[in-house]
Amino acid sequence: MKKTVITSTGNGLSSIFDRRFGRAGWYCVFNEENGSVEFIENKHSDAGHGAGTRAAEKMVEIGVEKILSGDFGPKAKELLDRFQIQMVILKEEDITVGEILERLKRAK
Secondary structure (H helix, E strand, O other): OOEEEEEEOOOOOOOEEOOOOOOOOEEEEEEOOOOOEEEEEOOOOOOOOOHHHHHHHHHHHHOOOEEEEOOOOHHHHHHHHHOOOEEEEOOOOOOEHHHHHHHHHHHO
């Protein structure tokens, strides 16, 4: 199952893309095989430390292949690399999760 995650400030398609990986409020999980979309709350976004590592562990747990975010910390990068999860850095701001999803669907 091919899953792509987009970091998000909220739990809807109109939510703004969050450029932070470990501190993102939500993760939009897009299943490229059936087109389904699910939002998962990041329960560690306010952690004192280790938010990136915990977020990376969650991505491994749910079987993600690719993550779109604005930045990845060194510990998260190391863990994601180890599990061969592709990290795509987007520099855009004020773009919605829905707009990014449309681009992904068109790129198929």
